[in-house]
Amino acid sequence: MKLKEKIKAIQLRKAGKSYGEIMQKIKVPKSTLSMWLRDVELTEQQKNRLYVTLRRQNAYKGAKLLQERRILRTEKIITEAKKEAQKMFKNPLFLSGLMLYWAEGDKSERFEHVKFSNSDPAMVQLIMRWFREICKTPESKFRICLHIHSLHCRKDILQYWSQITGIPLSQFYKTQVKPTSLKHRRNVLYNGTCAVAVGDRWLFRRIKGWRLGIMEILKLSNEPS
Numbered sequence: 001m002k003l004k005e006k007i008k009a010i011q012l013r014k015a016g017k018s019y020g021e022i023m024q025k026i027k028v029p030k031s032t033l034s035m036w037l038r039d040v041e042l043t044e045q046q047k048n049r050l051y052v053t054l055r056r057q058n059a060y061k062g063a064k065l066l067q068e069r070r071i072l073r074t075e076k077i078i079t080e081a082k083k084e085a086q087k088m089f090k091n092p093l094f095l096s097g098l099m100l101y102w103a104e105g106d107k108s109e110r111f112e113h114v115k116f117s118n119s120d121p122a123m124v125q126l127i128m129r130w131f132r133e134i135c136k137t138p139e140s141k142f143r144i145c146l147h148i149h150s151l152h153c154r155k156d157i158l159q160y161w162s163q164i165t166g167i168p169l170s171q172f173y174k175t176q177v178k179p180t181s182l183k184h185r186r187n188v189l190y191n192g193t194c195a196v197a198v199g200d201r202w203l204f205r206r207i208k209g210w211r212l213g214i215m216e217i218l219k220l221s222n223e224p225s
Contacts, residue, residue: 005026005028006036008025008026009022009026009028009033009036009037010036010037010040012025012026013037013040013042014040016042016043016045016046016049016050018050018053018054019033019034019037022037074205077202077205077206077209078205078206078208078209078212079209080209081205081206081207081208081209081210081212081213082209082210082212082213082216083213084209084210084213085098085209085210085211085212085213085214085217086213086217088134089214089217091134093129093130093133093134094130094134094210095214096126096130097126097127097129097130097131097134098130098134098207098210098211098214100116100123100126100127100130101116101127101130101207102211104116104117104118104123105127105207107208109208112201112204112205113197113201113204114197114198114199114200114201114203114204114207115195115196115197115198116195116196117147117193117194117195117196118193118194119191119192119193119194121164121191121194124161124164124165124194124196125164125165127196128164128165128166128196131196131198135198135203135206135207137198137200137203139167140171141198141199141200142165142167142171142196142197142198143171143172143173143196143197143198143199144161144162144165144167144171144172144173144194144195144196144197145172145173145174145175145176145194145195145197146158146161146172146175146176146192146193146194146195147175147176147178147192147193147195148175148176148177148178148191148192148193149177149178149179149192157175157191157192158172158175160191161191161192161194164194165194165196175192
């Protein structure tokens with residue numbers, strides 16, 4: 001029986017198969033396979049194929065390992081954040097800021113962007129205070145982008161939102177101006193929409209954990225009743 005397996009293993013190796021591929025067809029230890037195939041020479045083309053295959057396999061294993069580590073770290077962050085939510089539930093700033101972000105913030109798990117957009121300066125001030133005092137966001141991580149209709153462009157509008165957010169103009173993205181068919185401004189006090197972005201995907205996961213923690217406290221469910 002072993003002789004037949006050895007002959008088959010040699011044939012597969014001469015065909016350019018890797019040890020892993022051979023072991024899928026012949027159930028023998030790798031040490032036995034190495035002894036059987038030690039005198040089998042591969043062509044340069046076969047060696048190149050096996051080299052490319054090995055690199056792809058290693059790259060896949062590396063990516064899979066990183067993914068597994070990311071999932072474990074994410075689960076840990078969310079679990080810890082849920083516990084934090086229970087401790088901070090009675091903190092007015094924590095709860096009001098979280099509810100505001102839950103309603104108006106970016107919650108897409110595909111990109112994991114922390115982003116809040118609103119045209120109400122009071123709401124923007126509240127979320128900025130929440131980011132600073134509750135999330136402990138470093139000032140360098142804030143980025144601001146304004147979305148304005150062409151009728152509402154003013155020279156002082158950047159400075160206005162810089163004062164509201166407390167973020168210097170050097171951390172503002174290019175203002176997005178939207179064309180409009182209107183010929184007159186209906187609201188002369190309109191200052192556009194301010195989008196506050198924070199470059200921190202771990203904060204995104206922490207916010208998710210806080211939200212899930214509040215849902216548990218309030219006995220809310222993601223599933224329709």
